[in-house]
Amino acid sequence: MPLRMRLTAITLDCPDPPALAAFYQQATGLEPHPKSDAEFAGLTREDGLFIGFRRVDDYRAPRWPDQTAPQQFHLDFAVEDLDEAEERLLELGAGKPDHQPGGDRWRVFTDLAGHPFCVVRG
Structure with missing residues (x-):
């Protein structure tokens, strides 16, 4: 029988x-965590899901789609309008890699620390 576990937090090294918390806060509207500081910042969703950002010395950004520094994971966000989301994300400083395998269904971006993430039509 599987454990009854509920995902409560996701933490990204950076x-x-x-800066990374501000990027995702502007992109998602999630609330900044009041105890954020220079070493660890976070955002909280209404249902309690926490996204944390942890400072790592000698951080090495993932390379999409190159695997010399693998992505290890990525976040997906549903949006109503892919073009509108792309425009806003690029304004916020996201990168858009040349390799886009999703066609018109999803788009791959990179955040300020190089983590790939996807926006999907939802």
């Missing part, structure tokens, strides 16, 4: 937690 070189600048406050």
Whole structure:
């Protein structure tokens, strides 16, 4: 019988937690965690899900789609309009890799620390 576990937090390594938290806060509207600082910043969703950003010395950004520094994981976000989401994310400083395997169903971006993430039509 599987354990009854509920996902409560996701933490991303990065070189600048406050900057990465600000990027995702502007992109998602999640609330900043009041105890965020230069070493660890976070965002909280209404249902309690926490996204944390932890400073790591000598951080090495993933390379999409190159696997010399593998992505290890990525986040997916549902959006109503892919073009509108792309425009806003690029304004916020996201990168858009040339390799886009999702066609018109999803798009791959990279955050300020190089983590790939997808926006999907939802």
